[in-house]
Amino acid sequence: MEVKIGDVGPVGSGSTINNLKIYPYPIPPGEGTNVINVSFPPILTKGEKLKQKISYWMNRMGLLEWTVWGEFVPPEEDSSARCIFDPLHYQATIYLSDEHPEEQWDWSVVHELLHLMLSPIDAYIDELLLHTEKREQVVLDSHKEPIVEAVFNRLCRAIVGSSRPRLER
């Protein structure tokens, strides 16, 4: 049934002005096919945002053979992000501090993904160290982490385009 403005029709019957149907609130079921749906971007949880960020950088860095999870952990004194990975099964978990600001997630995610990307070199160095004398092994091993971290931080700056936020491991 069509009613003109000013007519009093049954609840939910609607009215027509210039081919636009005006509905009383609420719109009755089955009516309102010409109603414009305004959609908003979904509101993501913190965990979903991190998942999205990890997936974005994995794609950009070509780490598609890996499965990487993201988890938030209570803040630790010496780092805001760390990663535990299993290069044999291409699985890793990136742990971000609960208090790590969102604008620095890119940096931390890229830094941790670099650990995955370069894990074959890491394994190669470890293998070489196994074949050196114990005393030299200790000295060489102590140099490895600072060198790797310094290189990763420079690569991060080049990839993400911002400077180092806080100590990363």
Ligand SMILES: [Zn+2]
């Ligand atoms: Zn690191």
